Amino acid sequence: MRLALVFCVTALPVVAQTDFGALxxxxxxxFGTELRALLRAEPELVAAAVTPPNYAAEAYQEKAQADLDLIASLTRQVLAGTQIALFTGEDCTDCANALEEIKAISNTYDVTFKHHVMSDPASAALAEQLGMTDVPFYVMPDRILRGHMPDIVLRRYLTQ
Structure with missing residues (x-):
């Protein structure tokens, strides 16, 4: 294949004078055979044309990375060596359900969790740093889940 590339490069002055419409x-x-062989050997030559950039995904990717960096910077305080943290508040029906479900998951699947109650100033400060105001919410090393998650969803995230 490299030999073909060498021939192409050495033939460049001739190609510059070639009328490709008159072959x-x-x-x-x-020419078609050589071109196909080159593209199979070097697919990155046409990758940009075949798969144009996804600008929307790139924009969200930066925000997602910023969120992951934030979680990483607060992991010690938020997770405290556990697999998941649950933030709850008082007088919150969803919070009570979320706590009962995560306790059941913890007992069944040997999953450790950290419970943060928003009435504790340290937990409220962590929630503020995470940009979370509505409880319940869950924090894992690679994501934040807003609102009450059904136990089947949590089991899937925690047992993968």
Missing amino acids: TDAERLA
């Missing part, structure tokens, strides 16, 4: 059938077939 004979044999020349067109040979």
